[in-house]
Amino acid sequence: MNGWYEAIFVNPWPWWAGGLVIGLLVPLLYYTENTALGVSTGYGSILKALLPRTHLSWLNSKTFADGPGWRLFFLGGMVVGAFVSARLSGRPLTTPEMGLFTATVSWTPLALVAFFGMGGFLLGLGARVAGGCTSGHSIHGIANLHTSSLVATIGFLATGILTTFLVRVFILGGGA
């Protein structure tokens, strides 16, 4: 019994367990709420909550007709779920670390904020221009055999690989 608890709630999951649970969310969201799995439109819901009187047409489209709405609950749930995961495996409450990146460079906090903020900016802009992100396009879209999702995913992977190569060579000092 303890072994099962540890495997699910304490230890990291093997790749197939993560893929299984995440993949099942696609039919589960349709079965429960007739909704496509997706995250990035939720950032529009955050904007709608921050700027309820905005005149921007996208934020007044029918996507946000009921205000910030359920997407905030989905995004909020994701934060809570990861919080619970980190608590159960006994990680520190907060950490300034970001893996290999902060282990290699010794940048000022301001430089880190600028760099990761720029990354986030391109994630937000790019996901909207492409019409979705990893969950909406790469998982939900490809699982439903949508051509546009395959095209967007090719875009994500192509520049993701290129950018990471440049980060490795020019920032993290890895060999080319």
Next chain:
Amino acid sequence: MMQRKLTFLVLGGIFGFALSRVGASEYDLIYGMFTGTDLTLAWVMITAILIGHVGMLALNGFGGTTRRGEKITVKAKPLRPLTIVGGGIMGIGWGLSGACPGTVLAQLGEGKVIALATTAGLILGTYVYARLVDSESWPESRG
């Protein structure tokens, strides 16, 4: 309505929990996927796509209706020239930040402080998109 929000909260919770458990919120695993040195997350995605596909086939096999008996509607996002452009822009952000719009939320929940900067950037980038589509020079502008 409350039940609907609760459903999204719970399913979002499972999503965030799974992303954290499998390490999708770890910079090093994203880096490993994009450098080809650790393909764990690539396998997670491939498995999720296959399970999602089989799950949708099963759902359709059981009549294609929701728990309330409504007909399930799956709409493909339109394929436009901007699909690949936006995909390319997002990939740069993915490579720089080591996160995507979903996994950054898992990073926040885990207490990774730098994820606050990524999230702020994401909200700003989404805002700039909303401004751009309202401008007349936007390639898809009908104005």
